[in-house]
Amino acid sequence: MGLSSLTKLKCLNLEGTSDLETIPEELICGFSRLQVLRMGSTGFQAGIAVNGNISYSRLECLERLKYLNALTITICNDSAVEGFLSSHRIQGCTEGLCIYQRENGSLFSLKTLCLPPMKRLNYLTLMGASMEEVKTQWDEEGRKKQTQYDFQTSVIASERNFYDLRRVDIHNCPNLKDITWIIWAPNLTSLIVSCCFSMKEIISEGGVAAMTGDLILFEKLQILVLICLLKLTSIHRFALSFPSSAAIRVQGCPELRKLPLSSNSGGGRIIIRGAQRWWNELEWEDESARDTFLPYFQRTS
Structure with a gap:
């Protein structure tokens, strides 16, 4: 019996599986009842989950998991960072986030992290994050506020x-x-x-x-x-x-x-x-x- 047959799966924990090279995107998308998905680093020594490479399309796949309410994720490239920052759905259920510059990967070109x-x-x-600036936006009592800080003063406010x-x-x-x-x-x-x-x-x-x-x-x-x-x-x-x-x-x-x-x-x-x-x-x-x-x-x- 393969994983694809587990159509009622509610929890999938891949943390600590540093030897796992890949997992088919369609497999994750097929777990339509998934509530908990852990694909993040468990700390500095934990290695890379799911090859550490969460693509933008995979993030779109996660958005379609309507029951998902707990997520940990490792992000290793610009497109995944941008995809994550544009998805309120994913942000709202994220419990663990690792932004990781892979040793042999290309450098982040993203200079501003919002x-x-x-x-x-x-x-x-x-x-290994090379961002130089952080911008933070939030709403309070219906008023949109925006604060910008240089990443060298490093404020996620x-x-x-x-x-x-x-x-x-x-x-x-x-x-x-x-x-x-x-x-x-x-x-x-x-x-x-x-x-x-x-x-x-x-x-x-x-x-x-x-x-x-x-x-x-x-x-x-x-x-x-x-x-x-x-x-x-x-x-x-x-x-x-x-x-x-x-x-x-x-x-x-x-x-x-x-x-x-x-x-x-x-x-x-x-x-x-x-x-x-x-x-x-x-x-x-x-x-x-x-x-x-x-x-x-x-x-x-």
């Missing part, structure tokens, strides 16, 4: 329209200088950023002032990992709350001399992992904060 508000989005991964976003992984995005847009993800629990060699700030001082007033940042963030961000000088200019038992790992960030911590952050129980020399050279607004977190510092090699 990422819409996706209230169901649970995880977002950007790997909306008024908390990333409420369900829990995990963000960003790797090898050479044009990013900050990722201020994460302030619009109030329930973010994991943030991993690596090999973004132009990144100077995680949350831009100017960007926050322009966009928000009283947001409580990183209130639920449990994991913060920063690796090989050679120009990074700041996570945030003010001390942040962080939950208790949060963990911060810093590796290969020689210019990062301050952490956004006070002695009250995380109830004084935040685990900090990094090189001994880096820890010794950290600057603190209040020496009591250093004394508070010293017992929770874990030296890495």
